[in-house]
Amino acid sequence: xxxxxxxxxxxxxxxxxxxxGHRAELHLCAECARKQGNFPDSPDFNIVDNDFFRKMAxxxxxxxxxxxxxxxxxxxxxxxxxxxxxxxxxxCYAAFGTxxxxxxxxxxxxxxxxxxxxxxxxGVFRTTNQIKRLRQHLQKLVRDEQxxxxxxxxxxxxxxxxxxxxxxxxxxx
Amino acid sequence: xxxxxxxxxxxxxxxxxxxxxxxxxxxxxxxxxxxNLKKYVFxxxxxDEELAAVLAEGERYLPSLNLLGHGxxxxxxxxxxxxxxxxxxxxxxxxxxxxxKTPAQRGVMVRQDGAVSVxxxxxxxxxxxxxxxxxxxxxxxxxxxxxxxxxxxxxNFAFRDDFGYLTASPSxxxxxxxxxxxxxxxxxxxxxxxxxxxxxxxxxGFAICGLYSERNEYIGNLFQVTxxxxxxxxxxxxxxxxxxxxGQIVQEERNCRSLLWxxxxxxxxxxxxxxxxxxxxxxxxxxxxxxxxxxxFRLAIDLGVIQERxxxxxxxxxxxxxxxxxxxxxxxxxxxELDLQRAQTLRQLLRTYAV
Numbered sequence: 001x002x003x004x005x006x007x008x009x010x011x012x013x014x015x016x017x018x019x020x021g022h023r024a025e026l027h028l029c030a031e032c033a034r035k036q037g038n039f040p041d042s043p044d045f046n047i048v049d050n051d052f053f054r055k056m057a058x059x060x061x062x063x064x065x066x067x068x069x070x071x072x073x074x075x076x077x078x079x080x081x082x083x084x085x086x087x088x089x090x091x092c093y094a095a096f097g098t099x100x101x102x103x104x105x106x107x108x109x110x111x112x113x114x115x116x117x118x119x120x121x122x123g124v125f126r127t128t129n130q131i132k133r134l135r136q137h138l139q140k141l142v143r144d145e146q147x148x149x150x151x152x153x154x155x156x157x158x159x160x161x162x163x164x165x166x167x168x169x170x171x172x173x
Numbered sequence: 174x175x176x177x178x179x180x181x182x183x184x185x186x187x188x189x190x191x192x193x194x195x196x197x198x199x200x201x202x203x204x205x206x207x208x209n210l211k212k213y214v215f216x217x218x219x220x221d222e223e224l225a226a227v228l229a230e231g232e233r234y235l236p237s238l239n240l241l242g243h244g245x246x247x248x249x250x251x252x253x254x255x256x257x258x259x260x261x262x263x264x265x266x267x268x269x270x271x272x273x274k275t276p277a278q279r280g281v282m283v284r285q286d287g288a289v290s291v292x293x294x295x296x297x298x299x300x301x302x303x304x305x306x307x308x309x310x311x312x313x314x315x316x317x318x319x320x321x322x323x324x325x326x327x328x329n330f331a332f333r334d335d336f337g338y339l340t341a342s343p344s345x346x347x348x349x350x351x352x353x354x355x356x357x358x359x360x361x362x363x364x365x366x367x368x369x370x371x372x373x374x375x376x377x378g379f380a381i382c383g384l385y386s387e388r389n390e391y392i393g394n395l396f397q398v399t400x401x402x403x404x405x406x407x408x409x410x411x412x413x414x415x416x417x418x419x420g421q422i423v424q425e426e427r428n429c430r431s432l433l434w435x436x437x438x439x440x441x442x443x444x445x446x447x448x449x450x451x452x453x454x455x456x457x458x459x460x461x462x463x464x465x466x467x468x469x470f471r472l473a474i475d476l477g478v479i480q481e482r483x484x485x486x487x488x489x490x491x492x493x494x495x496x497x498x499x500x501x502x503x504x505x506x507x508x509x510e511l512d513l514q515r516a517q518t519l520r521q522l523l524r525t526y527a528v
Contacts, residue, residue, distance in 0.1 A: 090331035093339055093346075108346075108347065117332070
């Protein structure tokens with residue numbers, strides 16, 4: 001089959017486009033394809049894309065971000081994170097803000113942690129975590145039908161909840 | 174250091190005592206829990222001083238790990254070990270291939286029975302690794318969680334209410350927990366029933382991969398099932414699901430074995446005895462051959478074809494490893510020397526573990 005454009009060389013690239021339900025086929029030789037930018041050898045076509053993670057999060061994404069987020073604590077740029085697939089420091093999670101939630105959904109299918117919480121920290125954070133821990137413990141006790149112990153834990157949760165400022169009372173749910 | 178060296182000398186660590194549920198098919202259960210310090214950048218981005226500070230933070234709390242009462246811990250800096258020692262440490266899963274790549278400012282805290290090690294400055298600041306023989310997922314998690322609690326009572330771990338524990342890789346964010354169960358599945362492989370299992374497991378958010386592979390082929394019928402999801406699911410639920418999946422695989426494996434046994438008893442016996450002969454008589458042996466022969470050796474024990482201690486299997490598997498062989502020899506060995514040493518070591522150990 002000859003190239004659709006130059007009609008001289010053998011066509012080696014075959015493109016099928018479907019637009020508005022209309023199907024169009026295009027057969028090109030290597031040279032014409034390269035001119036069009038549809039040839040696999042052209043430098044901007046890369047299977048292992050540098051924007052792998054961004055594309056995981058936003059399948060529609062193409063091209064560079066307008067202004068690239070950068071982590072103030074460790075200096076990691078979003079593009080660097082994309083390339084390495086690894087964060088630079090704990091603060092990167094906040095620095096790349098809105099990009100992270102969809103990424104987590106793609107990887108894990110969820111965006112909210114429901115497992116173990118540390119018992120440490122300070123102030124409100126500590127109390128909410130303690131409440132979270134106790135709630136997990138309470139569930140286990142109820143499951144094991146240890147109702148006496150469960151009642152004690154429930155009272156403890158209520159006591160801790162009273163110590164939280166009003167806005168944070170739902171914390172740890 | 175002496176404790177660690179004693180541990181590495183033996184082909185079986187004290188924890189590998191053959192106990193645990195369904196230990197004829199499940200070799201071991203392992204947990205890895207990743208934790209990071211709030212104030213520090215992750216190891217891949219950290220300077221030498223920062224790495225040294227994290228290493229010191231970890232080692233400072235070694236005494237509180239001893240207080241847990243499950244055994245004495247020893248802290249070892251990777252730079253204090255020879256390259257051969259580091260290699261065998263990774264091979265025995267006390268360290269890891271990733272960690273020994275850059276030994277500077279990296280270290281491990283190992284428990285004397287070898288079942289627990291805390292890797293410092295691998296991908297994350299801390300990685301708590303626990304292992305137990307057979308299917309004992311709750312126990313290994315309890316152990317890891319206790320160590321986590323102990324370290325956490327002294328150190329401030331990076332944690333957010335929404336994303337949970339923050340890790341260098343987004344694939345671990347949340348619980349930071351990866352559980353792995355090692356299975357010996359010769360029946361499923363022989364009956365070609367593994368593909369279907371792989372498909373189902375993948376859909377459930379778990380993965381199964383070969384422990385040894387050669388040219389894209391799994392060898393030795395050894396597989397590891399691991400969880401892929403760490404966010405939005407609790408540790409207990411991960412382990413519960415995993416236990417169910419493993420239980421299912423074990424059941425299928427048993428069915429396959431009994432089918433093979435009832436329909437091909439003589440052919441099976443012939444093959445198992447022949448391979449046992451090669452294993453106990455060969456003068457030179459490559460790793461892939463050893464791993465394959467050992468699989469048949471274990472199956473022969475399980476089916477009662479030969480009378481050997483089941484414990485010989487994990488011992489010989491370790492002993493077949495190039496890291497172990499070179500460590501025993503005390504020097505680097507070339508290909509031929511390695512194959513000679515392997516055959517000789519396996520012959521010797523077969524006698525050691527003979528009933």
